[in-house]
Amino acid sequence: MNKRRPYVRPMTGWWRKNPFFIEYMIHEGTALFVAAYALVLLAGLVCLAQGEAAWNGWLGALRHPLAILFHLVTLAMLSYHSWTWFKIMPKTMPPVVLGGRRLPAAAITGGGLAAVALASIAALGLVWGMTR
Amino acid sequence: MADKTITVEVLRYRPEQDPAPEFQRYQVPFSDDMSVLQALLYIKDELDETLSFRWSCRMAICGSCGMMINGDPKLSCKTFLRDIHPATVRVEALNHFPIERDLVVVMDDFIDKLERIQPYIIPAEPRSLDQGAYLQTPAQLDKYEQFSSCINCLLCYAACPQYGLNPTFIGPGALALLHRYNADSRDGASAQRMELVAAEEGVFNCTAVGYCSEVCPKHVDPANAVNQNKTTAAADYFARFLKPKGSGK
Numbered sequence: 001m002n003k004r005r006p007y008v009r010p011m012t013g014w015w016r017k018n019p020f021f022i023e024y025m026i027h028e029g030t031a032l033f034v035a036a037y038a039l040v041l042l043a044g045l046v047c048l049a050q051g052e053a054a055w056n057g058w059l060g061a062l063r064h065p066l067a068i069l070f071h072l073v074t075l076a077m078l079s080y081h082s083w084t085w086f087k088i089m090p091k092t093m094p095p096v097v098l099g100g101r102r103l104p105a106a107a108i109t110g111g112g113l114a115a116v117a118l119a120s121i122a123a124l125g126l127v128w129g130m131t132r
Numbered sequence: 133m134a135d136k137t138i139t140v141e142v143l144r145y146r147p148e149q150d151p152a153p154e155f156q157r158y159q160v161p162f163s164d165d166m167s168v169l170q171a172l173l174y175i176k177d178e179l180d181e182t183l184s185f186r187w188s189c190r191m192a193i194c195g196s197c198g199m200m201i202n203g204d205p206k207l208s209c210k211t212f213l214r215d216i217h218p219a220t221v222r223v224e225a226l227n228h229f230p231i232e233r234d235l236v237v238v239m240d241d242f243i244d245k246l247e248r249i250q251p252y253i254i255p256a257e258p259r260s261l262d263q264g265a266y267l268q269t270p271a272q273l274d275k276y277e278q279f280s281s282c283i284n285c286l287l288c289y290a291a292c293p294q295y296g297l298n299p300t301f302i303g304p305g306a307l308a309l310l311h312r313y314n315a316d317s318r319d320g321a322s323a324q325r326m327e328l329v330a331a332e333e334g335v336f337n338c339t340a341v342g343y344c345s346e347v348c349p350k351h352v353d354p355a356n357a358v359n360q361n362k363t364t365a366a367a368d369y370f371a372r373f374l375k376p377k378g379s380g381k
Contacts, residue, residue, distance in 0.1 A: 005147035006230035006238045011296050018203060020343045021293060028339075088342050092359040100271075 027084040033077035086112035137161050138217050140171050142183065143224040145231045153231060155222075156180075162213045168221060169197050169208040172235075185235035192349055195285030199235050200224040205290035205347045226286055228296035242286060245302050248328060249310040256320025272317040279312035279357055281350040288344035288354050294337050301337040302328065304344035304354035311357035314364075322364075330365040338362070 015021040047058035061067060089112055090105035097103070140160050145153035158179050160171045169187055176183050188194040190209045197208045202222050213221065229237035259266065288304035289295050295303045302310075310329065314322045329335055338358045345355040 003148050004232070006232055007145055007147070007153060008230045009153075009227070011293070014293050014296060018343075020346065021341070024341050024343075088340055088355075091342050091345055091353065091355040092340060092362075093356075094360050094363070095275075102274075 023084065027081065030077040030081040030084075033074045034081060037074050037078070082113070082116050086116070135161075135163065136217060138171070138213050139220040140168075140175065141220055141222045142172070142175070142234070143231075144183070144234055145225075146182070146233060153225075160213075162217070164212075164214045166213050167209050168199075168201055168206075168211045168213060168216075168223065171213055171221065172208065172223070183235075184233045193283065195283030198226050198285040198287045198290065200227055200290065205287040207285060207287070207349050210349055226290040228290055228292065228299070229286070237286075239286060241299060242284070242289065242303070242306065245306040246284070246309070249302070249306050249313075250321060250325060251306075251309050251313060253313060253316060253319045254321035254324070255318060266318045268317055275317070276312045276315035279308050279315065279352055282309055282312070282352050282354075283350055285349065287347045287349060288352075291343040291347040293341060293343075294339060298337060300333045302333050302335075304338075304358060307335060307338075307361065308352050308354035308357040311361060314361075326365065326368055329361050330368065335359075335361045335365060 015025045044055075044058050047054040062071075086109045090108040093108070095102050096108065137159050140158045141155045142158065143153045144150065144156045158175050160174050160179075162171060162174075167190075169190060172183065172185050172187075176185075185197070185199070185208075187197040187209065189196070192207050192210045195207075198205060199208050200206075200223065201208060201211050202216065202219070205226060208223070223235065225231045225235045226237050229239060229241075232238050255266075282305060284305060286305065288308075292301075292304055295301050307329075310325055313319050314325060335358050338355070340355065340359060342355045345353045348354060
């Protein structure tokens, strides 16, 4: 009789067993907020196409306290998403060689985060300039 | 020598008598220079000769002694008791592999995958002896060198939830080795290996968790190898639409 009886362990709850996996799941979860915010912007675009009344209605809806709360939560989620996204970025691309030397992972992550910061400041400045 | 004692919990599984794996506790006297592997050797020599585990070199070269240590995949020869004491050391067989006995896993699946990636140089044009050796510049060596450090210890597989959920996935280690040969200037078989890279069980199973690269004891960065090949596979797929009809591969 064959005495071999390999035991396969179940995967249930795998992501709760390691802090690294918890962070990964939170990162993936925050992508839902990215999608939700894209839908809010899309709704705005549809309202704009429908005419002035619809557009003003959309703008009004955004001023609701719950909409402002949603924006604050989404900002936090998007910030976390960007941070973890750029943290993994060096692992997802071919080596960048500058002047015969490999660009270190921290420089790629830092560059990405700096691009986010610059783009955010530029967008904020643009909107600020338009609304004043 | 040994002035302190540490509790070691080992996940035991003896297929002839245990319906399922269970933890067993041992008290191990230790000194500051002792690794987890040495604790296991102490248990086998002094406390319980029935304990089974794989090991060989004791210096992070052979890749035999990978196991889960307090929940993380680690080489037991490279993990020291002094860094865990006074906490308990909890040792289990590598995650995501079937347990053969105690800390020994069934690794047939990985060996099969290793064969499938053709882990050897297949030159585009074979050279005869009188043509001399293949030459390579330091820059060409740099493209694959880190991926050639893999010791097949399987820690990356134990760190990959995608492999755990779907064992048909070729997985981080074998794909890193595949990339090691593809990225070698002496090799000409990237097109042959592409079928596997782009297959159902290939690189697109990876969701960039990245834990494989964190646990790699040789800094291979398998996540990078896998993700570079996602780009290559996508480029290969779209390039076929740009080629004139009938030009072949």
